[in-house]
Amino acid sequence: MTKKHGNIRDVAKETGFSIATISRVMNDAKNISPNTRERVLDACKKMDYLPNPAARALSTKKSKTVAAIIPTIEHSVFAKLISAIEQSLAGGGYSLVLAISNANEEDELAAARKLLGMGAEAFILTGAAHNPELFDLFERRSVPFIVTSVWNVVHDYPLIGYDNFLLASDAVKFLSEKGHTDIAILHGPVAQNDRTRMRCDGAASAQSENLNLTFFETSLDVAGGKKAICSALEFSNKFTAALCFSDVLALGTYIGLAKTGRRIPDDFSVMGFDNIDWAEAVEPSLTTIDLQAQKMGSEAAIRLMARLEHDSPIESLEVWGHIIERDSVANVNNSPGIVRASSPIL
Numbered sequence: 001m002t003k004k005h006g007n008i009r010d011v012a013k014e015t016g017f018s019i020a021t022i023s024r025v026m027n028d029a030k031n032i033s034p035n036t037r038e039r040v041l042d043a044c045k046k047m048d049y050l051p052n053p054a055a056r057a058l059s060t061k062k063s064k065t066v067a068a069i070i071p072t073i074e075h076s077v078f079a080k081l082i083s084a085i086e087q088s089l090a091g092g093g094y095s096l097v098l099a100i101s102n103a104n105e106e107d108e109l110a111a112a113r114k115l116l117g118m119g120a121e122a123f124i125l126t127g128a129a130h131n132p133e134l135f136d137l138f139e140r141r142s143v144p145f146i147v148t149s150v151w152n153v154v155h156d157y158p159l160i161g162y163d164n165f166l167l168a169s170d171a172v173k174f175l176s177e178k179g180h181t182d183i184a185i186l187h188g189p190v191a192q193n194d195r196t197r198m199r200c201d202g203a204a205s206a207q208s209e210n211l212n213l214t215f216f217e218t219s220l221d222v223a224g225g226k227k228a229i230c231s232a233l234e235f236s237n238k239f240t241a242a243l244c245f246s247d248v249l250a251l252g253t254y255i256g257l258a259k260t261g262r263r264i265p266d267d268f269s270v271m272g273f274d275n276i277d278w279a280e281a282v283e284p285s286l287t288t289i290d291l292q293a294q295k296m297g298s299e300a301a302i303r304l305m306a307r308l309e310h311d312s313p314i315e316s317l318e319v320w321g322h323i324i325e326r327d328s329v330a331n332v333n334n335s336p337g338i339v340r341a342s343s344p345i346l
Helices: 008-015 019-026 034-046 053-060 076-091 105-117 132-140 164-177 194-205 222-235 247-259 293-310
Strands: 065-070 095-100 122-126 145-148 159-161 182-187 212-217 241-244 269-271 288-290 322-324
Touching: 008 019, 008 034, 019 034, 065 076, 065 105, 065 293, 076 095, 076 293, 095 105, 105 122, 105 132, 122 293, 145 293, 159 293, 164 182, 164 194, 164 241, 164 269, 164 322, 182 194, 182 222, 182 247, 194 212, 212 222, 222 241, 222 247, 241 247, 247 269
Parallel strands: 065 095, 065 122, 122 145, 145 159, 182 212, 182 241, 241 269
Antiparallel strands: 288 322
């Protein structure tokens, strides 16, 4: 038999307080005595009472809910981002609702409309490319939002992210300064991802007379990385390094190189982009770019809560990604020593 849960009237009867007092406690009102708050919360626990969020939203005009729409949950860099958002929101008494767009602008717009209908008060988006109707929707409803994972000095809306163009350029320079002159660039589909386009443009900007870059587009998964490195090796035997614009592609590259009997970094160097959880644990440990996803998520949540609670302006923030040098990139220069790239290297 299903246990019956108490309601707000039961809690009022149990404590002797009015329904209005119970509601104020559950809405975290400030002018409640510690004794009253404790008695009400103890009664709620005893009677297994939880407030109805829809009813609370109607009475307070606030749902205390923030929505995040991300392209996928298959890559742990997004898991880092979402975890940081959720933890920061929870610390401020807010909840997170999540939707997956599959990098499709129409799906993202539909998800935003649905989440607004559920009471979402603010939004966290990924990347700069979105359906213009999405921004029109937010403007009409005065819904605050913030865009993550990109940075541009000139922007029309709040950003918290990193400079994909600059980081990719620095990655190429890093490999070049290690003596690599023929580099395969492995990346996901550019048509669906503005961050990937920025990284490709940044890498291309670092090309010089003595540096040959060849770009290989593939699916953004382990299988895609394996397929792309095999294609690169068939295309040319001159490549000495692969720059992968995702650690997921780097893992596929590890597998593809192992299939050919090539050792990392003795025979071939590999560099990633993301610094996801296993990058340090894989053998050899992966040289990659840390994007500070956790800081980005936390800062996005903090800024949106400040807007919702105090009507504070949402300040943009550039998060500085940096190269983390590990064991997967060899120095093939004739002269010894490591040359530092322009980004900080940890």
